[in-house]
Amino acid sequence: MGNKKKKTKGYESxxxxxVCLLVCPLWRTTGAMTYTRKGRAKAMxxxxxxxxxxxxxxxxxxxxxxxxxxxxxxxxVAMNLEQRRMLNQSRSSYPAWYxxxxxxxxPRNSKLPQTKTILMAGRNLDGDIKIVETIVxxxxxxxxIGIADDDGRDIAAAIEAGLPVPPDRIALCISLLRNAxxxxxxxxxxxxxxxxxxxxxxxxxxxxxxxxxPSIRRAxxxxxxxxxxxxxxxxxxxxxxxFYDRLRKDxxxxxxxxxxxxxxxxxxxxxxxxxxKKTAGCAEHAAWILKGRKFKRIVVEDLADMEVFQEITDVxxxxxxxxxxxx
Amino acid sequence: xxxxxxxxxxxxxxxxxxxxxxxxxxxQTNPARRxxxxxKDFVGHLRSEGVFVREGKVESSIFVTDAGGLAFGxxxxxxRPNSAEDISKLLKAAQLHRVPVTVRGGGLTTEGxxxxxxxxxxxxxxxxxxxxIDAKAMTVRTQAGIFWHQLAEILRRDGMDYLSAPLxxxxxxxxxxxxxxxxxxxxxxxxxxxxAVELExxxxxxEIMRCSETENPExxxxxxxxxxxxxxxxEAVLKIxxxxxxxxxxxxxxxxxTAIEDLQMLSKADAADYAGILTILDRAITLLVAFDSDExxxxxxxxxxxxxxxxxxxxxxxxxxxxxxxxPWKMEEALYIASRRFKLFPEFNRPEFMRDGKIIDRTVxxxxxxxKFWGGRQMVIPDLSAKAEKFVEAVERGNAVCRKYFKYYTxxxxxxxxxxxxxxxxxxxxxxxxxxxxxxxxxxxMLRDTDYSRDYLQSFKxxxxxxxxxMGLSYYRFGGMMKGYIRRVFGDEMxxxxxxxxxxxxxxxxxxxxxxx
Ligand SMILES: Cc1cc2nc3c(=O)[nH]c(=O)nc-3n(C[C@H](O)[C@H](O)[C@H](O)COP(=O)(O)OP(=O)(O)OC[C@H]3O[C@@H](n4cnc5c(N)ncnc54)[C@H](O)[C@@H]3O)c2cc1C
Numbered sequence: 001m002g003n004k005k006k007k008t009k010g011y012e013s014x015x016x017x018x019v020c021l022l023v024c025p026l027w028r029t030t031g032a033m034t035y036t037r038k039g040r041a042k043a044m045x046x047x048x049x050x051x052x053x054x055x056x057x058x059x060x061x062x063x064x065x066x067x068x069x070x071x072x073x074x075x076x077v078a079m080n081l082e083q084r085r086m087l088n089q090s091r092s093s094y095p096a097w098y099x100x101x102x103x104x105x106x107p108r109n110s111k112l113p114q115t116k117t118i119l120m121a122g123r124n125l126d127g128d129i130k131i132v133e134t135i136v137x138x139x140x141x142x143x144x145i146g147i148a149d150d151d152g153r154d155i156a157a158a159i160e161a162g163l164p165v166p167p168d169r170i171a172l173c174i175s176l177l178r179n180a181x182x183x184x185x186x187x188x189x190x191x192x193x194x195x196x197x198x199x200x201x202x203x204x205x206x207x208x209x210x211x212x213x214p215s216i217r218r219a220x221x222x223x224x225x226x227x228x229x230x231x232x233x234x235x236x237x238x239x240x241x242x243f244y245d246r247l248r249k250d251x252x253x254x255x256x257x258x259x260x261x262x263x264x265x266x267x268x269x270x271x272x273x274x275x276x277k278k279t280a281g282c283a284e285h286a287a288w289i290l291k292g293r294k295f296k297r298i299v300v301e302d303l304a305d306m307e308v309f310q311e312i313t314d315v316x317x318x319x320x321x322x323x324x325x326x327x
Numbered sequence: 328x329x330x331x332x333x334x335x336x337x338x339x340x341x342x343x344x345x346x347x348x349x350x351x352x353x354x355q356t357n358p359a360r361r362x363x364x365x366x367k368d369f370v371g372h373l374r375s376e377g378v379f380v381r382e383g384k385v386e387s388s389i390f391v392t393d394a395g396g397l398a399f400g401x402x403x404x405x406x407r408p409n410s411a412e413d414i415s416k417l418l419k420a421a422q423l424h425r426v427p428v429t430v431r432g433g434g435l436t437t438e439g440x441x442x443x444x445x446x447x448x449x450x451x452x453x454x455x456x457x458x459x460i461d462a463k464a465m466t467v468r469t470q471a472g473i474f475w476h477q478l479a480e481i482l483r484r485d486g487m488d489y490l491s492a493p494l495x496x497x498x499x500x501x502x503x504x505x506x507x508x509x510x511x512x513x514x515x516x517x518x519x520x521x522x523a524v525e526l527e528x529x530x531x532x533x534e535i536m537r538c539s540e541t542e543n544p545e546x547x548x549x550x551x552x553x554x555x556x557x558x559x560x561x562e563a564v565l566k567i568x569x570x571x572x573x574x575x576x577x578x579x580x581x582x583x584x585t586a587i588e589d590l591q592m593l594s595k596a597d598a599a600d601y602a603g604i605l606t607i608l609d610r611a612i613t614l615l616v617a618f619d620s621d622e623x624x625x626x627x628x629x630x631x632x633x634x635x636x637x638x639x640x641x642x643x644x645x646x647x648x649x650x651x652x653x654x655p656w657k658m659e660e661a662l663y664i665a666s667r668r669f670k671l672f673p674e675f676n677r678p679e680f681m682r683d684g685k686i687i688d689r690t691v692x693x694x695x696x697x698x699k700f701w702g703g704r705q706m707v708i709p710d711l712s713a714k715a716e717k718f719v720e721a722v723e724r725g726n727a728v729c730r731k732y733f734k735y736y737t738x739x740x741x742x743x744x745x746x747x748x749x750x751x752x753x754x755x756x757x758x759x760x761x762x763x764x765x766x767x768x769x770x771x772x773m774l775r776d777t778d779y780s781r782d783y784l785q786s787f788k789x790x791x792x793x794x795x796x797x798m799g800l801s802y803y804r805f806g807g808m809m810k811g812y813i814r815r816v817f818g819d820e821m822x823x824x825x826x827x828x829x830x831x832x833x834x835x836x837x838x839x840x841x842x843x844x
Contacts, residue, residue, distance in 0.1 A: 013704070014704075015394075015396070015698075015702050015703050015704045016392070016394065016396075016434070016704075017394070017495070017496075017497060017698050017702050018433060018434075018474075018496075018497035019496055019497060019694075019695070019698060021474075021497065022474065022476050022477065022496060022497065031407075031452060031453045031455055032407070032453075033389050033450065033452065034385060034386060034389065038389075039385075039389050042388060042389040042390075042391070043384075043385045043388050043389055045388070045391075046384065046387075046388025046389070046391050047384075047388070048384055048385050048388060052383075052384065052385050053385055071695060071698035071699040071702050072702070241679045242678055242679060245678060245679040258480060259476070259479060259480055259483060259688045259690075259691050260688075260691050260695070261679050261680075291481075291484055292481075292484025292485055293484065
C-alpha cells in the first residue's frame with residue numbers, strides 16, 4: 001500500500017469486498033451500507049452525485065479505519081476529504097458541526113520555537129494545561145521541547161470539514177516548524193498532511209512520543225485497556241501496528257484494536273464528536289470497545305476520549321501522561 | 328484468441344470458442360430486468376404494514392453487482408428488515424403482487440445470484456446481532472445477516488470462535504448456510520451448513536418457522552444448502568469452539584497429482600486440523616497444514632510428516648531454479664512465481680498476527696490475503712467438486728483449461744467432510760457419489776491488468792463446467808449465470824423433483840428467482 005498507489009486509486013477501484021464496512025464505526029452503529037465507504041463508492045460507480053450522498057459524506061467521522069483495511073490500497077482518507085470538499089462547492093449551508101471560522105492566512109503573533117522537538121497541542125490537549133506541562137516535563141522539559149503557538153488547529157478543522165485552506169496559511173504554519181526535527185502532534189488528522197508538507201521531519205502522536213519513555217511504558221499493566229488515538233495510528237498503520245504490537249507484548253495491556261488491528265475510535269475528537277458526542281455515537285463506540293473485556297483502568301492517548309469513557313464506566317480513566325502517577 | 332474485425336453492415340461470428348457454449352442459451356447469463364404495473368400498490372401495501380421500501384438510486388446502485396462483477400442488475404427497491412416479521416410481511420405481499428425478492432447477505436456470489444434484476448433486494452445485513460453465546464452447550468444464536476467476521480469479533484471477546492466459514496470476512500451467516508461454506512478445516516469439520524444446529528426461517532409464503540434436525544426437519548434440510556430457494560434464514564444457532572491460535576506448515580510440490588494425493592492422505596487420516604492446497608499456476612504447489620494444538624502438531628510430525636512427498640522451502644527453491652534455468656524462455660513465468668511467492672507468504676506471517684510463532688486470527692490473515700491477492704472488481708472462480716477417486720483427474724483437466732485461457736492463475740483445493748447421507752446434499756455442491764470426504768477445487772485466473780470480454784470469461788467457466796458434466800461431478804457455484812448447467816449435471820429427474828418442491832413452497836416463484844430455476 002505505497003503512497004504512489006494510493007494517489008492513483010479512487011472510488012472506481014473499489015471492488016466492493018466490504019472489508020472497510022467491518023471497521024467502520026458508522027456501520028457498527030447504523031448497520032446501513034449507505035453510510036459507509038463501500039456504500040459511497042458503489043453509489044458513485046452507479047453514477048450518483050455528491051449531493052445525493054451528502055448525508056453519508058457528512059456522517060463520516062474521518063477516523064481513517066477503512067484505509068488500512070482496504071485490500072485495494074485505495075487512499076480512502078484523501079478520497080473522503082476530497083468528496084467533502086466537492087460537496088461543499090455545490091452547497092451553501094453546512095452541517096451544524098462545521099467550523100465557524102475558516103482557516104485564515106492572517107499572520108499570528110507566533111514565536112519561532114528553537115527546539116529540535118515541537119509539540120503541537122491542538123484542540124485535543126488545549127483544555128488541559130496540567131497535562132501539557134506534564135508531557136513537556138516527561139519529554140525532557142522546555143529546553144528539549146517547544147510548544148507551537150500556532151498548532152494548526154484551524155487548518156485541521158478546515159481540512160476535516162472539506163473547506164479550503166489558503167496556501168499561505170499552510171506556509172505560515174509550517175514555516176514556524178522549520179527548526180524542528182521531530183513534531184509531536186496531538187491532532188491525528190494533521191499527521192498525514194504534515195508528512196506530506198514536511199517530508200524530512202518525523203511526525204508522531206503524543207501517544208507514541210510518551211510510549212518511547214521507559215517509565216511510561218512500565219506504567220502500563222495487563223489489566224489496563226489502552227485507547228490508541230485512531231487517526232494518527234491509521235495514517236501510519238504499517239509502522240504503528242508493529243509499534244503497538246510491541247507495546248502489547250512488553251506490557252500485556254489490552255487495546256482498542258479489533259481483530260484486523262484497526263483502532264476502534266470513539267469519534268470524540270472528530271468535528272462531529274466535539275460538537276455533539278451523542279449524535280456522533282461516541283458512547284456506543286466506547287461501549288463496544290469495552291464489551292466483554294476485563295480491565296481495571298482505561299488509559300487514553302487522546303484527551304477527548306477521556307470524557308466519553310468516564311461517562312460509561314466507573315473504572316479510573318487517565319491520560320497516558322498520567323499513567324505513571326496513578327496507583 | 329483472435330477477435331475478428333467487424334466489417335460494416337455484417338454481424339461477426341461469435342469470438343467464443345465454438346464448442347464452449349454448447350447447450351447454454353446465452354441470454355441466460357444475465358436475466359432481463361422485470362417491470363411491474365402494480366409496483367406502487369405493492370410498495371403502498373408494505374408501507375401500510377410498516378415495511379419501508381427504499382427506492383432511490385443511491386440505495387439500489389450499491390447492489391448493482393456481486394463480488395463477481397460480471398452480472399449487473401438494479402432492484403426497484405431495497406428493504407432493510409428490522410425483524411423476521413418484516414420479512415414475513417414482505418414475502419406475503421410479494422406473493423400477492425408477484426414481485427421477485429432477491430436476498431442478499433454479503434453479496435459474495437460470483438455468478439449474479441445475489442443481484443436483483445428488478446423487484447426487491449432484501450438486504451439482510453441489518454439483521455446482525457448476536458443473540459446468545461451459550462458456553463455450556465458451545466453454541467451461538469445469531470441473526471443471520473451478520474458477517475462471519477463480526478461474529479468472530481464478538482465470540483473472541485468471550486474466548487470463543489466459530490468452527491468453519493468462508494475465507495473472505497464479509498460473507499454472511501445466512502448466505503453461507505444456503506450455499507455451503509468451505510474453510511481450510513472443512514475436511515475435518517465439514518462445511519458451515521453442517522455447523523447449524525437450529526434455524527429460524529421465513530418461508531417464501533411468509534410463515535416464520537423454527538427448524539432443526541428434530542423440529543421441522545424437512546424444512547431444515549431444504550434450507551441448508553438450498554441456495555435461498557426455500558426460505559430466508561433469519562436466525563441460526565451454530566456450534567462454536569474455544570479459540571486457539573494455530574501453527575502452520577508448508578510443503579512444496581511441483582506436481583499437482585502428488586500434492587493432491589498427499590492432501591487426501593492427510594484428510595482421510597484426519598492428520599491435521601487444517602489442510603489445503605494453494606498454487607501459483609501449476610508450478611509452485613503448496614500444501615498448507617495447520618494445527619490447533621501442539622499435541623496435534625507433534626502427532627503429525629511423528630506419524631505423517633515423513634510420508635509427505637513435498638519439499639521444504641530451500642529444496643523446492645533449488646528444484647525450481649534448476650527447472651527454469653534449463654528453460655530460459657520461461658523466465659517471465661519464473662519471475663512471476665518468485666515475486667508472488669515473496670509477496671504472498673509474508674502476509675501469513677505478519678508479526679501483528681503472530682504470537683509465539685502461532686497465527687492468531689486466522690480468518691483475518693487468510694481473508695485479507697485472499698482479497699489482497701485474488702480480489703478485484705471482477706472475479707471468476709469456477710470450481711469442481713468431486714469424490715476422492717475422481718478429484719485428481721478433475722483438477723488436472725481444469726488446470727489444462729486454466730493454462731489454455733490465462734497466463735496466471737491459482738488453484739485452491741480442500742476437502743469437505745460429509746455428515747452422512749443427508750437430504751441437504753442433494754442438488755448441492757456435494758457430489759452425489761461422494762462419501763466421507765468430498766473435494767473441491769477453485770480455478771481462479773488473475774484478471775488484474777488485463778481486460779477480458781465477458782464472453783471470454785464465460786467460455787472459460789463453461790469449459791471448466793463441461794468437465795463436471797463429463798465426469799459426473801458437482802459445483803459450488805452453479806446458480807445464476809451458470810444455472811444452464813444445473814439440468815446437465817444433476818439430470819432432469821432430480822431438477823424436476825426440486826422444482827416441484829419449490830413450486831409448492833413458493834407458488835408465485837418470487838424468492839430468489841433466476842438463481843436455480
Ligand atoms: C474472494 C472470495 C472468497 C471466497 N472464499 C470462499 C471460501 O473460502 N469458502 C466458501 O465456501 N466460499 C467462498 N466464497 C464464496 C462466498 O463466500 C459464498 O458464496 C458466501 O458464503 C456467500 O455468503 P454471502 O453472505 O456473501 O451470500 P450472498 O452472496 O449474499 O448470497 C448467496 C445466496 O444465498 C442467498 N441468501 C443470502 N442470504 C440469505 C439468507 N439469509 N437466507 C436465505 N438465502 C440467502 C442469496 O440470494 C444468494 O442466492 C468466496 C467468494 C469470494 C468472492
